[in-house]
Amino acid sequence: MAQRNILQFIILGLLDQQPRTGYELTQAFDSDIGEFWSAKHSQIYPQLSKLETAQQVTHHEEVSGEKLVRKRYALTTTGKTTLENWLSADTEPVVGGGKDEFAVKLYFIQRPDDPRLVQMLTKQGAFHKQKLTHLQEQMTLKFPAGASQHDFGHYLVLDHAIRREKAYTEWLKAALTACEK
Known part of the structure; x- marks a missing residue:
C-alpha cells in the first residue's frame, strides 16, 4: 500500500496551533514532533508551497532586522477542514519503529473529551x-x-x-x- 503524504497534515496541524514560518516548522520537528515523525527543511518548504497552491495555507510577509523578509504561514478554512477530516479518518497501526501516524494524530487532539x-x-x-x-x-x-x-x-x-x-x-x-x- 502506498503511504499517504502525512507531512501535509502535520504541517496543517502545527499551523492550526499557531501561524509559523518555515523555519519555526522545522524547529517543531526537531523538538516536538521528532519523537514520532521526522522531516527536513528540504521537505517542509516544497510542501508549504503545495499547500498554498491548494489554498490550505496562506502567508504574509514580515520583515526581520533590516532586510530579512520571511513568510509566516497560517491555516485557511479549507486547510482546517482538511486537517479535521484527516484526524477523523481511520489510522493504520504501526508495527515496530518508524513513522507513527497514530501518535501524530494524538498530538493534535486538543481536548480529552474529543x-x-x-x-x-x-x-x-x-x-x-x-x-x-x-x-x-x-x-x-x-x-x-x-x-x-x-x-x-x-x-x-x-x-x-x-x-x-x-x-x-x-x-x-x-x-x-x-x-x-
Missing part, C-alpha cells in the same frame, strides 16, 4: 492486543523451553517485541481511562 479519541484508542488497543497474542504464541511455539543456545538472538528479539507490545497496550489502556474520567 469524540474521536475513544475510538482511536480502542482501535489501536485491539490491534496491539492481537499483535501481542500473536507474538506470545510465536514464543510458545518456537521457544517452549525458554531461551535457546541455538537461536538466542531470535529469542531476544521476540522477547523485546512482546515487551514492547505489552507496554504499548498498557499505555493505551491508561490513555483510554484518562479520557473516560
Whole structure:
C-alpha cells in the first residue's frame, strides 16, 4: 500500500496551533514532533508551497532586522477542514519503529473529551492486543523451553517485541481511562 503524504497534515496541524514560518516548522520537528515523525527543511518548504497552491495555507510577509523578509504561514478554512477530516479518518497501526501516524494524530487532539479519541484508542488497543497474542504464541511455539543456545538472538528479539507490545497496550489502556474520567 502506498503511504499517504502525512507531512501535509502535520504541517496543517502545527499551523492550526499557531501561524509559523518555515523555519519555526522545522524547529517543531526537531523538538516536538521528532519523537514520532521526522522531516527536513528540504521537505517542509516544497510542501508549504503545495499547500498554498491548494489554498490550505496562506502567508504574509514580515520583515526581520533590516532586510530579512520571511513568510509566516497560517491555516485557511479549507486547510482546517482538511486537517479535521484527516484526524477523523481511520489510522493504520504501526508495527515496530518508524513513522507513527497514530501518535501524530494524538498530538493534535486538543481536548480529552474529543469524540474521536475513544475510538482511536480502542482501535489501536485491539490491534496491539492481537499483535501481542500473536507474538506470545510465536514464543510458545518456537521457544517452549525458554531461551535457546541455538537461536538466542531470535529469542531476544521476540522477547523485546512482546515487551514492547505489552507496554504499548498498557499505555493505551491508561490513555483510554484518562479520557473516560
